[in-house]
Amino acid sequence: MSNKLERKLGLFQSTVINMIDMVGIGPFVVLPLVIDIMGGPYFLYAWFAGAIISFIDAMIWSELGAAYPKAGGSYNFLKEAYGLKWGKLFSFLYVWQTLIQAPLVVASGSIGFAQYLNYLIPLSPIYQKIVSGSLVLIITLLLYRKIDTIGKIGTLLWSGVIFTLCWIIYGGITHGNFVQPIREMNDGFNINSLFFVALGQASVKTIYSYLGYYNVCHLGGEIVNPGKNIPRSMFISVIGIAVLYLAMNISVVSVIPWQEARHSQFIISTFFEHLYGSAAAKFATVLVLWVAFASLFAVMLGYSRVPYAAAVDGSFFKVFARLHPTKHFPYISLLALGVTAFIFSLLFKLSEVITAILAMRILIQFIGQAAGVVLLRKKKGIAHLPYKMPLYPLPVILVIATWLLVFISTGQTFILSGLAVIAAGIIVYQLKTKISKT
Secondary structure, three states: OOOOOOOEOOOHHHHHHHHHHHHHHHHHHHHHHHHHHHHOOOHHHHHHHHHHHHHHHHHHHHHHHHOOOOOOOHHHHHHHOOOHHHHHHHHHHHHHHHHHHHHHHHHHHHHHHHHHHHHHHOOOOHHHHHHHHHHHHHHHHOOOOHHHHOOOOOHHHHHHHHHHHHHHHHHHHHHHHOOOOHHHHHHHOOOHHHHHHHHHHHHHHHHHHHHHHHHHHHHHEEOOHHHHHHHHHHHHHHHHHHHHHHHHHHHHHHHHOOOHHHOOHHHHHHHHHHHHHHHHHHHHHHHHHHHHHHHHHHHHHOOOHHHHHHOOOOOHHHHOOOOOOOOOOHHHHHHHHHHHHHHHHHOOHHHHHHHHHHHHHHHHHHHHHHHHHHHHHHHHHHOOOOOOOEEEHHHHHHHHHHHHHHHHHHHHHHHHHHHHHHHHHHHHHHHHHHHHHH
């Protein structure tokens, strides 16, 4: 009986899992929010900003993921970068945060799914909670199987994601004035302090829609030829999704004026209703729900490997180290995240969850591992690295500065909540350390 994860995911399947993680309910729910925040046609700049930040950050993830292709992603990166003492603390804090923010990510998708279902079936708030909670349970059960089967399911879900986005883009190109939004974006464009404030707030939402390009790092122990496939899958994912997002946004506002789109609760359904009528709008809504379902599948898959990796390493609670005796996947970790996500899906609102997700992750995960790249290069050099980021250290400087600005843009409430989670993690770490010594 094998007690190790199996390397069964190639470049295509790794990219597929990344992309379906990125494209969930987020871009459809966030689209009108971004237009409203930017207050006009300049909302496309926020989507450009999200793409650029994701691409630069993917350079850091690629260098780390290729060098340390193990289950757990950032857990391994932080442990290796910060040494014996601080590495244990930072990696523990990351896993601690994962037990909270990963279920929040799943909850955000399930809540968004339930809200969008209202277009087809009007639901009371209670029934929306029942739908969102039930969806989490279904995803958990679907992931309760071998990794090679997971790859096949992921490919099937990905086909629906790509079809949906391409149909939206096709609709805009063939029935709308596709170039008009681009002209409006540049007409009378004026850069001032208010623009940057709005851009920062809007970018919090667009970055949320790009998150997931690094999912392959969480699955590092199950990737074939990780030194090449991990970086390639991330860059393909970011570039591909950025093109699709920008084209989708342009398509939507070429059919529905941005003044109307900013207030639309079911923007994609409304888009297809304008073009093809009610029946097509209902079918498109089903596709949007398919996309949301696919994203939750990928999110739960990737994050379930994080507590497992830490537990196997002896740095987290031992129970999370268990693999299923016949299917060889971390079932305790998966069930723990599933139960927590189920609870969160019943408690929170979507807008709160989106901002909380970013605020909680930025300091330890994104900024922490960006600085960790510098430490690792100083300690170990670069000769052993399968992938070396270009223009070093510029990407590191840009990433740290950008994530700090995004963190500030989340607002005081979410900044304090993110710091509170870190503080609670430090207390738990100290208690765990004392118990281990006795």
